[in-house]
Amino acid sequence: xxxxxxxxxxxxxxxxxxxxxxxxxGGTRTSVIRVGGDGTLPFLQxxxxxxxxxxxxxxxxxxxxxxxxxxxxxxxxxxxxxxxMAKKCVEEFGADAIYLKLIGAxxxxxxRSPEQCAQVVKDVLAAVGVPLIVVGCEDPEKDNEVMAAVAxxxxxxxxxxxxxxxxxxxxxxxxxxxxxxxxIARSPLDINICKQLNILINEMGLPLNKIVIDPMxxxxxxxxxxxxxxxxxxxxxxxxxxxxxxxxxxxxxxxxANRAKEANVGAGEFPGWGELxxxxxxxxxxxxxxxxxVGASILLMRNPASVRLVQRNIADMMEQNA
Amino acid sequence: xxxxxxxFMPENRIIEVESGTSLLKAASKAGxxxxxSCGGKGSCGACKVLVISGEPQVEGTGxxxxxxxxxxxxxxxxxxxxxxxxxxVPPESRLQEHQVLMGDVQKGLLKETxxxxxxxxxxxxxxxxxxxxxxxxxxxxxxxxxxxxxxELKKVxxxxxxxxxxxxxxxxxxxxxxxxANWDVxxxxxxxxxxxxxxxxxxxxxxxxxxxxxxxxxTTVVVYLVNLLTGEIVDKQGTYNKQxxxxxxxxxRIVYAVExxxxxxxIHQAVIDTVNDLTDKIISRQNLNFNDLAVxxxxxxxTMTQLLLGVDPRYVRLEPYIPTMNDVPSVPARQIGLHIxxxxxxxxxxxxxxxxxxxxxxxxxxxxMANGEDIVLFIDIGTNGEIVLxxxxxxxxxxxxxxxxxxxxxxxxxxxxxxGAIERVKIDPETxxxxxxxxxxxxxxxxxxxxxxxxxxxxxxxxxxxxAGNFQLEHPSQSxxxxxxxxxxxxxxxxxxxxxxxxxxxxxxxxxxxxxxAKGAIYAGIRSLxxxxxxxxxxxxxxxxxxxxxxYLNVHDSxxxxxxxxxxxxxxxxxxxxxxxxxxxxxxxxxxWKEAADLGHKMTYIELSVGTxxxxxxxSALFLPHTDLSLFPSVQG
Numbered sequence: 001x002x003x004x005x006x007x008x009x010x011x012x013x014x015x016x017x018x019x020x021x022x023x024x025x026g027g028t029r030t031s032v033i034r035v036g037g038d039g040t041l042p043f044l045q046x047x048x049x050x051x052x053x054x055x056x057x058x059x060x061x062x063x064x065x066x067x068x069x070x071x072x073x074x075x076x077x078x079x080x081x082x083x084x085m086a087k088k089c090v091e092e093f094g095a096d097a098i099y100l101k102l103i104g105a106x107x108x109x110x111x112r113s114p115e116q117c118a119q120v121v122k123d124v125l126a127a128v129g130v131p132l133i134v135v136g137c138e139d140p141e142k143d144n145e146v147m148a149a150v151a152x153x154x155x156x157x158x159x160x161x162x163x164x165x166x167x168x169x170x171x172x173x174x175x176x177x178x179x180x181x182x183x184i185a186r187s188p189l190d191i192n193i194c195k196q197l198n199i200l201i202n203e204m205g206l207p208l209n210k211i212v213i214d215p216m217x218x219x220x221x222x223x224x225x226x227x228x229x230x231x232x233x234x235x236x237x238x239x240x241x242x243x244x245x246x247x248x249x250x251x252x253x254x255x256x257a258n259r260a261k262e263a264n265v266g267a268g269e270f271p272g273w274g275e276l277x278x279x280x281x282x283x284x285x286x287x288x289x290x291x292x293x294v295g296a297s298i299l300l301m302r303n304p305a306s307v308r309l310v311q312r313n314i315a316d317m318m319e320q321n322a
Numbered sequence: 323x324x325x326x327x328x329x330f331m332p333e334n335r336i337i338e339v340e341s342g343t344s345l346l347k348a349a350s351k352a353g354x355x356x357x358x359s360c361g362g363k364g365s366c367g368a369c370k371v372l373v374i375s376g377e378p379q380v381e382g383t384g385x386x387x388x389x390x391x392x393x394x395x396x397x398x399x400x401x402x403x404x405x406x407x408x409x410x411v412p413p414e415s416r417l418q419e420h421q422v423l424m425g426d427v428q429k430g431l432l433k434e435t436x437x438x439x440x441x442x443x444x445x446x447x448x449x450x451x452x453x454x455x456x457x458x459x460x461x462x463x464x465x466x467x468x469x470x471x472x473x474e475l476k477k478v479x480x481x482x483x484x485x486x487x488x489x490x491x492x493x494x495x496x497x498x499x500x501x502x503a504n505w506d507v508x509x510x511x512x513x514x515x516x517x518x519x520x521x522x523x524x525x526x527x528x529x530x531x532x533x534x535x536x537x538x539x540x541t542t543v544v545v546y547l548v549n550l551l552t553g554e555i556v557d558k559q560g561t562y563n564k565q566x567x568x569x570x571x572x573x574x575r576i577v578y579a580v581e582x583x584x585x586x587x588x589i590h591q592a593v594i595d596t597v598n599d600l601t602d603k604i605i606s607r608q609n610l611n612f613n614d615l616a617v618x619x620x621x622x623x624x625t626m627t628q629l630l631l632g633v634d635p636r637y638v639r640l641e642p643y644i645p646t647m648n649d650v651p652s653v654p655a656r657q658i659g660l661h662i663x664x665x666x667x668x669x670x671x672x673x674x675x676x677x678x679x680x681x682x683x684x685x686x687x688x689x690x691m692a693n694g695e696d697i698v699l700f701i702d703i704g705t706n707g708e709i710v711l712x713x714x715x716x717x718x719x720x721x722x723x724x725x726x727x728x729x730x731x732x733x734x735x736x737x738x739x740x741x742g743a744i745e746r747v748k749i750d751p752e753t754x755x756x757x758x759x760x761x762x763x764x765x766x767x768x769x770x771x772x773x774x775x776x777x778x779x780x781x782x783x784x785x786x787x788x789x790a791g792n793f794q795l796e797h798p799s800q801s802x803x804x805x806x807x808x809x810x811x812x813x814x815x816x817x818x819x820x821x822x823x824x825x826x827x828x829x830x831x832x833x834x835x836x837x838x839x840a841k842g843a844i845y846a847g848i849r850s851l852x853x854x855x856x857x858x859x860x861x862x863x864x865x866x867x868x869x870x871x872x873x874y875l876n877v878h879d880s881x882x883x884x885x886x887x888x889x890x891x892x893x894x895x896x897x898x899x900x901x902x903x904x905x906x907x908x909x910x911x912x913x914x915w916k917e918a919a920d921l922g923h924k925m926t927y928i929e930l931s932v933g934t935x936x937x938x939x940x941x942s943a944l945f946l947p948h949t950d951l952s953l954f955p956s957v958q959g
Contacts, residue, residue, distance in 0.1 A: 166790060192941045192949045199951065200788055244951070 007047050012241035013039035014295070015209050016051065017182055017248050019097060019160050020131025026156035026180075030129030033097060035212075035297040036248030041235065042295045045322040053318045054292055056310060057133050058095035059254050059302045060085045062112070062120045063104040067302065068264050070280050074304045082120050083127045090128045093304045094311060099133045100124055105146045106137040114149035121150050125157060133250075133300070135162040135184070144171040151175035160184060160212060160250075160298075166197050173204045184250060186214040189226050191233050191245070198244045212298065213247045219256035219263075220287040227251075228294050235295040251291045254302025257284035285309040292317065326403045330354050331374065331410040345371055345378065345398040345409055350567055356415050359731070361569030361578050362399035369398040370415050376407025439690060440553055443911035447550040448669065449512045449521070449616035451531035452478050456505040467497050475509060475518070485517040489654070489665050492520050499523050510616045512667045513912065514652075521665040522613055531616040532556070533909040534662060536597055537681065537902035538622030538630060539563060540572055540705060541729060541738070543593070544902045545600040547608065550616065553910050557608055559600045564592040565629070570731060571705050572625040573639060579629065580636040590632040590658075598661045605661075615662035618655065619905040619915075621671040623679035623706075630670065631658060643676040643929070648922060650680070669915070671905070672922030675929075677721035682708045683921050684904025687914060688897055689866045692717060692921060696863035699848065701886075702900070703771075703869040705729060707844040710925065711851045711862075717925045718855055722847030722936070727840035728771035733833045735815075737768035742822050744773040744815060746876075751784040754801035756815055765822035769815065769829065772875055777815070777829055778837050779879035782946050786813055789946045791834045841885040842943035848887060849939040850930055859887050859953075868900035881956065884947030888954045 016037035021027025033055055040048030059065075064080040065072075078084035082100065089095040100121065104112040121134055134150055136143030147161055148171065162184030164172045169185070176183045185201055187194035194213060202208055213234060217227035237245035257263055263283040266276045273279060284306035288299050292314065301307050328348045329336045337352045346369055349356050360366035364382035373394045382400030383391060398415070454474045457463065465473070472486050479486075488496070500507060506526035511518045535546040544560035568578040568589055579589045605612060620630060624645045628635040631653065637644045649672045656664035671680025682702055691698035693714055700710040705726050710719040730736030730743075737743050741762030747769075748757035760766045769777065781787045786797060786804060793811035797804055803814040807830075816827040852859060865886070867875065877894050880886040886894070897903065908915040930936040942949040947957050 167792065170794075170796075190941075192944070195949050196790055196945050199945075199949075200790065203789070 005046065008040075010039060010048060010239035012239055012246065013037065013049070014235070014238045014248060014297075015243075015246040017160075017209055017212055019133070019158065019182065021156060021158040021180075025158070027158055028125060028129075029131055029157065032158070033131050038295075040239070042293055043317045043321070045320060050318070052297070054297050054299060054314055055096035056288075056299045056301050056307055056314075057097035057099040058089040058093060058304075058307060059099045059101060059300060060089060060124070061101050061103050062117070063110060065101075065103065067258065068276075068280065070277055071258070071303050083123050086124045086128050089304075090130055093307055095130065095307070097131045097133060097298075098124060098128060099135075099300045101135055101137075102146060102150075103137045105139070105142055107139055107142055109137075114145045117146045118149040118153035121154055121159075125154060131160070132157065133160040133162075133184075133298070138163075140165075140168045144168070147172050148175045151179040151181055154181070155179040158182065162186065163214065164197065164201055166193055166200075169197060169201055170204065173201050173206050176210065177204070177206050182210045182212060184212050184214045185247070186216060189216050189218075189223075189230050191230055191237075194230075194234065195237075195242075195244045198247065202244070208243060208247065211247045213245075213249045214252070215249055217251050217253070217256050217287075217291060219253075219258075219260045220283055220290065221262060222256070222260055224287060224290055228290065231291065231294040231296070248297035249295060250298040251288075251296045251300065253288045253291065253296075253299045254284060254306075255300065257287040257306075258302055281305040281309065285313075289313050327406045328352070328403055329406075329408040331408060339403055341404055343403050345396070345401045345403065345407075346567065348403060349398060349409075349411060354411055354416070355562075355564070355567060356398050356411060358399060358567045359570045360399075361574040362567075364397055364400040367397065368415065370395050370412065371398045371401070372396075372410040372412065373401070374408040374410055376403075376405055376409075378402055378407050379404050439688065439907055439914070440910060442690075442693075443907065443914040443917070445553060445910060446912040447513070447531070447533065447617075447910050448619070448908070448912065448915060449510060449531055449533060449550055449666065450479070451508055451510045451529075451550075451616065453506070453508045453526050453528070454478055455526075456500065456507070458505055467500055468493065471496070471500070471507075471509070471520075471523070475511070475520075479511075479518065481518060486511070486520065487517060488520040491656075492523060492665055496523060499525070510663060510666070512617055515912070515916075519665070519667075521616060521663045521667075524613065529610070529614055532610065532614050534597075534601060534615055534618040535902050535905035535909055536618060536620040537684075537899055537905060538593060538597070538620055538626040539681070539901070540575070540623065540626060541566065541570075543596045543600065544899060545597060545604065546902055546906055547604045547615075548906050548909055550910065555906065557604045559604050561596065561600060563626075564596040565589055568592070570726060572623065575629065576625060576635045576639045580634065586629075586632065586634060590629055593626070593630055594659050598659075601661045612661045613663055615666060617666050617909065618660060618662050618668045619671075619909045620668065621680045621684035621901040621905045623681050624673040624676050625679070627670050627673060627680050638676040645673055645676045648673045648675075649919070669908070671908070671918055674719055674922060674925045675721075675927035677706060677723075678708055678710075678719045678925070678927055680922075681901035682710060682719065683918055683925070684902075684908070685866075685868050685897070685900035686710050686717070686921050686925070687904040687907060687918050688868075688900045689864075691864075691866070692917070692924065697857060697861050698864045698866060699862050699887075700866045700868070701844070701848070703728060703844065703867065703875075705731075707847055709844075709847050709851055711855065711857070712925075716855070717921070718851055718928055719925045720847055720851055720928045720930050722843045722850075722930055724840040724843040725836070727836050728774065730768065730770055732836050733769070733774065734812075734830050735768040735827050736774070736833075737770055739770040739772070742767035743770035744768070744827070745770055745776075747773055747776045747780050747815065749780040749784045749786070752799060754784060754786070754797065754799045754803050754813075756803070758816060765820060766816045766827050767822040768827065774829075774833075774837055775841075775883060775885060776876055776879050778834065778841075778946070779876075779882040781813065781829070781834065782883070787831075787834055787946075790944075791831065791838045791946065793831045793834075837883075838944055838946065841883055842940055845884055845887070845943045845948070846936055846939035847930065849943070850936045851928065853935055853939070854928055859889065862887075862889065863893065864895060865889065865893055866895045866897055866900075868897050881954065882947060884943060884945070884954060884957075888947075888956050 020029035037051030357368035503525035650670035746759035
């Protein structure tokens with residue numbers, strides 16, 4: 001007996017955001033990336049349109065990052081050299097975009113000046129043709145200065161810059177508006193705050209199609225189910241026509257997955273856990289795969305080996321199933 | 323225990339108390355009422371007094387500064403008499419006469435819809451008074467005094483098969499009264515469905531029977547003197563509830579009451595004294611005697627009703643929040659010491675649940691919502707926001723704890739609506755200049771609930787706060803009114819030199835967040851009820867608002883901040899103190915009283931702490947006006 005699939009119809013769709021700008025559009029990117037735009041739950045092409053495949057932006061830092069050796073080894077001597085590191089990510093690992101973290105700005109660390117940070121961004125822009133996602137060092141006051149300088153230095157490049165948060169969204173939103181960039185709106189695993197922040201940013205004058213939601217996530221084993229359910233609510237809200245929840249979502253997969261003990265300790269300590277080499281890769285890849293299923297559009301990843309696995313996973317999921 | 327003298331200034335009033343008595347208790351004994359929001363725990367700092375002479379023992383100084391301590395400032399609740407002492411009670415520590423909502427609305431601000439329900443229910447009061455002329459007994463006409471009287475009463479009252487009873491205390495004085503009155507007597511009776519009871523027999527007179535309609539609020543108590551013959555409200559009087567010295571809210575009252583049987587007795591007596599004081603004032607003004615007061619009808623929240631009757635309220639507070647009774651027995655006044663006829667009955671409105679009480683049932687009666695097809699939303703905004711939704715076929719109710727914000731609690735310069743309270747605020751969006759309307763037209767000392775609603779809407783309108791309630795210090799006006807302090811941000815409503823105190827009157831970011839939580843709780847309560855019965859907000863045909871706060875509320879601003887649903891202004895009605903109005907109705911009509919009892923049974927109580935609906939709604943409501951802007955189409959960005 002033939003089985004008839006039950007199909008849902010959704011009245012609306014996820015908003016589409018464009019990252020990067022080509023020379024014709026006032027930037028210097030060789031190509032732009034579109035994210036979001038889907039009219040159905042993730043990958044369900046038989047129910048609605050799946051417009052853009054999820055992308056992977058690889059994490060690049062301006063100074064040597066505090067990562068574990070299994071990851072560092074894969075980068076070799078480019079660590080601490082953001083230009084070379086970005087090139088390697090794009091050319092060797094196939095990153096769709098670069099996620100540049102300016103951790104050298106940290107006042108507790110190297111305390112680099114906003115101008116120095118802006119220069120790093122310019123250098124990376126010159127070295128690779130893919131769009132850039134740029135964030136600061138998670139010191140709100142310093143980031144406001146740094147990101148203002150970055151936004152100005154990269155005017156026209158249509159970066160995705162962060163982070164706008166409920167208590168600190170004005171300065172970065174203003175910078176994005178003036179210099180024509182997109183903004184990451186981060187809310188702490190809370191659908192209401194997520195929506196409120198989008199309203200606040202939008203009311204300042206930044207169009208909704210210049211905002212990307214960072215719902216904050218937990219890594220595998222560390223509250224990923226909360227993230228999953230918040231993201232599910234946002235996605236269903238978007239499909240039901242809630243404009244203030246309709247932005248594509250970005251997830252800090254590499255950061256959260258690699259915070260887990262499971263991604264860092266060797267088999268010597270926990271023999272039953274198996275080799276760290278494989279475990280670390282899987283920890284990040286499985287975190288990413290889970291979030292893809294609930295509608296992540298931009299995966300911010302770290303471990304090149306995990307990236308390879310997730311690239312294959314995305315390709316599989318994008319196969320026509322209508 | 324040795325006795326000590328305590329002298330209170332500036333009254334110069336001296337009383338004797340036992341050594342070890344707190345100044346707070348001593349003051350209360352002297353008839354001087356000191357604020358005590360925390361109920362004497364030494365934490366709120368409201369009961370500051372100045373010790374002028376004497377060496378009382380200090381057991382706590384709370385938040386007093388070293389400077390204040392060196393000046394002799396003490397907390398009355400934590401300072402105990404050891405020897406003779408002289409104390410000054412400054413004005414700011416006193417419970418003052420304030421605007422008690424006596425029923426009708428001040429003109430100008432809001433229109434109140436007068437509900438004349440009397441016609442509908444019919445005039446059939448709960449007590450009557452009849453004058454009868456009995457024939458003198460003789461050797462052959464030798465029926466007993468009571469037979470003689472009851473035969474005559476049966477005739478006059480057309481009592482039919484309904485029994486007429488007489489309590490022992492009345493019977494004991496009957497023979498002398500009859501003979502002294504020369505068999506011409508006025509008889510007062512209470513009327514119940516089950517029959518009549520003689521409550522008083524006096525020498526024949528033509529004074530009409532009166533009843534008391536009493537609203538027992540946690541904060542204020544209001545008494546109406548009602549002529550039972552005409553239905554007229556002859557006089558009214560309101561004051562603060564003397565229980566205020568045991569804490570501001572029902573929870574702290576319960577906590578105090580259950581500490582010991584003596585405490586329960588004390589807090590019970592406090593509310594009886596409050597009502598009696600009001601009654602005494604009214605009857606002396608009207609040249610009446612308490613014997614002319616035939617019956618009393620009270621309406622109060624569940625805790626107030628239990629305390630009025632001296633019933634232990636402890637389980638009201640403890641999960642699963644069970645009141646001792648919903649249907650309240652009617653008791654002779656002598657049992658609780660109310661100043662009406664000793665045998666006159668004191669009726670109380672039934673409760674629905676621990677946090678939906680007789681005051682709400684009384685209000686529901688006044689709204690007449692249970693008698694039509696139209697769906698009506700009734701909101702009583704006080705410390706708790708109680709909400710009733712429904713029509714003739716169904717009624718649901720809930721209580722959401724909004725906190726004391728709208729009554730001035732938890733707000734830096736919050737106060738009740740008494741003289742000196744800011745009640746209206748205008749802010750120029752460009753210069754941030756402020757225009758205030760103050761109760762009593764005196765320099766402002768604080769801000770009351772209606773002023774706070776106004777203020778929140780105007781702060782938002784002027785761009786001083788964003789939709790989340792965050793202060794925007796980088797406002798283009800660069801006004802000095804908007805400033806950061808050590809641990810908060812604030813906006814100056816009145817500079818010190820314009821205010822009635824020594825400090826700038828401000829509203830802080832923290833105040834704003836508290837207000838957003840309070841308004842969010844009420845709106846979430848409304849949404850939760852609507853969700854649970856699957857009613858769309860558009861299906862509501864009337865919104866009736868009651869309560870001390872509801873009287874002065876600005877609908878437009880309330881919608882702007884998301885306190886009230888976004889519906890056309892003509893759907894909103896204000897009925898002021900609906901609790902006392904319902905009590906009057908019930909005094910005057912057996913039908914109304916019966917309907918009140920039915921309402922108590924008919925209303926379904928929904929406990930908001932069960933399930934996640936309320937919490938979800940509450941969190942979405944913590945935004946101006948709401949996270950879901952589509953619920954407030956009339957509110958412009």
